[in-house]
Amino acid sequence: MLLTISTTDPALRPATDLGYLLGKNPDRVQSFELGFGRAHVFYPVACAERCTAALLLDVDPLPLEPYVNDRPYVASSFLSVAIAQVFGSALGGKSRERPERAGHALSFEATLESLPCRGGRALVEKLFVPLGYAVEAERLPLDPHFPSWGDGPYHRVRLRGAVRLGELLSHLYVLIPVLDDEKHYWVGDDEVEKLIRKGEGWLATHPERDLIAYRYLRHQRSLVRSALERLSLDESAPADAEATAAEETVEKKLRLDHVRIEAVVAELHALGAHSVIDLGCGEGKLLRALLREKAFTRLVGVDASLRALEIARQRLERERKERVELMQGALTYRDARFRGFDAAALVEVIEHVDPSRLAALEGVVFGDARPGSVIVTTPNAEYNVLFESLPAGRYRHSDHRFEWTRGEFAAWVSRVATTHGYETRVQGIGAEHPVHGPPTQMAVFRRAQGEGA
Incomplete structure (x- = not known):
């Protein structure tokens, strides 16, 4: 062989x-x-x-x-x-x-x-x-x-x-x-450990996860059940609450979370979008804001974390909102459920993705799902020096894999747009500093005319 x-x-x-x-x-x-x-x-x-x-x-x-x-x-x-x-x-x-x-x-x-x-x-x-x-x-x-x-x-x-x-x-x-x-x-308990170890970082959110476990473990249902429970626990682990709280504390004075959501909602209105998929929806902050607007007739939230989706579901149910669908999925794996939307939003998402997996995310969102428009927001690393509570050289959240300067973000936006046939513009969100720029940067991608879905 x-x-x-x-x-x-x-x-x-x-x-x-x-x-x-x-x-x-x-x-x-x-x-x-x-x-x-x-x-x-x-x-x-x-x-x-x-x-x-x-x-x-x-x-x-x-x-x-x-x-x-x-x-x-x-x-x-x-x-x-x-x-x-x-x-x-x-x-x-x-x-x-x-x-x-x-x-x-x-x-x-x-x-x-x-x-x-x-x-x-x-x-x-x-x-x-x-x-x-x-x-x-x-x-x-x-x-x-x-x-x-x-x-x-x-x-x-x-x-x-x-x-x-x-x-x-x-x-x-x-x-x-x-x-x-x-x-x-012979396949025994040690094979479950091998599967979990060798599948780290990709198996938990693979669309064919159950089939993979079933065949890898030679159809032994007790072992398959054990493996799937382990994988579900890994994928459902909540985000680091302490790190999330620290990020919110850093940005609190600017009300940046609120300003960001408002800017994205306004942009989706300006794009004339009616169906929107929130990729990396977390606990549903953007979805709650979109549900207040009658113009958005179809809303879907996607996140890899079952725990975050459960929190989002509870919050949306409390408000008796029924126009939204929540589903588990990973943004680095192609998924037919992501297709067919007027617009997609990735609000403070890409910085949580390993740089080596960004190409996979680009292919999924811009190449396969291919919505009419895509809105991406991410921190502006140049602005970090203005946060008094943020130590020098530290990211705003411990789960961030990177934070880009305005030049780095603009270069990424240009490359993605050219590769996948989108027109773009980049703008800031929040009060802009004359030297360090805005605290958040946003890119708006619109599929170029003549580029099919």
């Missing part, structure tokens, strides 16, 4: 630094003894502009009888074990020689030459597309010498995406046996 991982990303130069990320020298073939055969790592392409690493797994079928049939020849849980044993440091997101590279997303292409797909191409897409990959899945003939026999259950699968190498390996580690719907070893 063969897995290849290639990159031509200009951010990785020379491209042979892929060897440092994988912890395997591109200048020689390396072999590793496993309990069921041997794994070989080699580099069929290794130059400054392009590098391809190959993991070839040679399974010895004799000790594994009687239950081995196609296992020596197609990607399966054997390959997942080989990934973990041969690329263990990279799977854990570590690189001794290039630690800074391991933490950044790069453009990769991964190819599995023969992968059992119990569910066909559609299942491959359901599993990998929400993770931000472009997927090619070619069904292979049962025997190329006898075309009349038709196609077999195997596919050649190629994945392209911008992810951290550790993320790519964790996705493959979990999802290869899910596609095969089989494992070559």
Whole structure:
């Protein structure tokens, strides 16, 4: 069975630094003894502009009888074990020689030459597309010498995406046996721990989470139930109340939260929007303001946290508001429910997303959901020096992954608009300082004329 991982990303130069990320020298073939055969790592392409690493797994079928049939020849849980044993440091997101590279997303292409797909191409897409990959899945003939026999259950699968190498390996580690719907070893409680650990950061909010758990744990309902409970608890954890309170204290004198909501509502009115999806709605502050306006006839709030959605639901019920729908979802995974809206709002959301996952969010919101308009607000980092209670160099909220200057935000807005066919303008929210600018910055994207939904 063969897995290849290639990159031509200009951010990785020379491209042979892929060897440092994988912890395997591109200048020689390396072999590793496993309990069921041997794994070989080699580099069929290794130059400054392009590098391809190959993991070839040679399974010895004799000790594994009687239950081995196609296992020596197609990607399966054997390959997942080989990934973990041969690329263990990279799977854990570590690189001794290039630690800074391991933490950044790069453009990769991964190819599995023969992968059992119990569910066909559609299942491959359901599993990998929400993770931000472009997927090619070619069904292979049962025997190329006898075309009349038709196609077999195997596919050649190629994945392209911008992810951290550790993320790519964790996705493959979990999802290869899910596609095969089989494992070559006994599955017990320790497999729940592996699933939770390898799925950290992506599995809890994956649209096919239940199916993944069910197949990965070999349909053992007690283990599946345990895993799903753990994942639900992880995803439902409330935001850091102390950090949220600290942010509100920092901005309290400016009544910035209130001013922000008013500015977004006014902008949605000006855009003529009637259906609005609040992506990252939290406890529903924007939704409550929109519900006071009759012009907004369809409102949907989305958040990854079940706890935040429950608080939003309780507050909206107290006000007897019935024109809004709340649903759980992650903004870095494509979701058909996000489509078909006049406008989308991301109010103080993007700064909570890891920079390596921003490309996935952009693809989901601007590429797949593709509303007529998008409003994005985020803190202006230049203004932070004016907050007396905020220590120098600190973000307004401990969960913020970044805070952008006006120039950084404008550059991001311009790139996203150009990539996805939107027209934009950027403006400030709140009283503007002559040197440091406004406390909040807002971008309004409008889909360019002639750009289809």
